Amino acid sequence: MIKLYDYLICPYGQKVRIALAEKALSYELVTVDLRLNEHRKPDFLRLNLFGRVPVLVDDDTTVYDSTVINEYLEDEYPEPPLFPAIGMSAMRARARLLEDFADSSFTPQVGQLIVEVSKPEAERDQNRVQRLHQTVERVLDYLNHELRGNNFLAGDFSVADIGFAPRMLVLSELGIDVAANNRANIDAWLKRLLERASIRNLEGVAAEAVGGG
Numbered sequence: 001m002i003k004l005y006d007y008l009i010c011p012y013g014q015k016v017r018i019a020l021a022e023k024a025l026s027y028e029l030v031t032v033d034l035r036l037n038e039h040r041k042p043d044f045l046r047l048n049l050f051g052r053v054p055v056l057v058d059d060d061t062t063v064y065d066s067t068v069i070n071e072y073l074e075d076e077y078p079e080p081p082l083f084p085a086i087g088m089s090a091m092r093a094r095a096r097l098l099e100d101f102a103d104s105s106f107t108p109q110v111g112q113l114i115v116e117v118s119k120p121e122a123e124r125d126q127n128r129v130q131r132l133h134q135t136v137e138r139v140l141d142y143l144n145h146e147l148r149g150n151n152f153l154a155g156d157f158s159v160a161d162i163g164f165a166p167r168m169l170v171l172s173e174l175g176i177d178v179a180a181n182n183r184a185n186i187d188a189w190l191k192r193l194l195e196r197a198s199i200r201n202l203e204g205v206a207a208e209a210v211g212g213g
């Protein structure tokens with residue numbers, strides 16, 4: 001039986017939940033409430049010494065870090081695949097690079113924007129808000145370019161799309177229009193992502209993140 005230790009509004013945990021849903025794997029969700037510092041308790045630190053969610057426990061195997069967890073799931077439960085096929089090395093590298101880009105250069109920045117706009121207006125650092133908006137806009141322009149003629153970021157639906165999906169879902173709540181600046185490819189891609197139950201089911205949770213996460 002798979003157990004997922006997670007905090008619902010965590011975008012990295014959402015990556016894992018998308019993968020589990022795509023692979024139709026059932027699991028028990030164990031909520032680690034970060035607001036209550038449950039991630040600093042000894043029992044949880046025994047699972048992940050870094051004290052971060054998500055952590056996946058599959059019988060005797062404990063894995064943390066969303067990217068590593070999703071690679072583990074791919075190895076252990078290969079169908080349906082969430083990576084380009086073995087042998088398609090360049091496309092596999094592209095999927096990994098884009099996932100890493102999402103994790104390091106998009107997801108945290110959107111998170112910082114959420115924190116900033118959640119503050120009362122008088123306490124907001126407007127310069128920071130503007131800088132973060134610009135960063136997000138640049139990423140969207142880049143993705144729009146990368147999606148030219150493609151349905152997904154790296155061949156078929158993959159970990160690259162999963163990496164971006166959680167934060168893509170909150171952009172409209174932050175007043176960011178994904179289709180602006182002639183970004184028709186990204187607009188069509190987002191609609192395509194939302195056709196998948198694995199992603200559509202996170203929509204409400206994602207909005208909650210902006211409301212008070």
Ligand SMILES: N[C@@H](CCC(=O)N[C@@H](CS)C(=O)NCC(=O)O)C(=O)O
Pocket residue numbers: 007009010011012013034039051052053054064065066067103
């Ligand atoms: N690289 C990690 C990042 C995980 C992460 O940053 N999780 C956050 C919640 S979204 C966390 O547990 N933060 C608690 C802390 O760092 O103390 C992954 O992909 O799983």
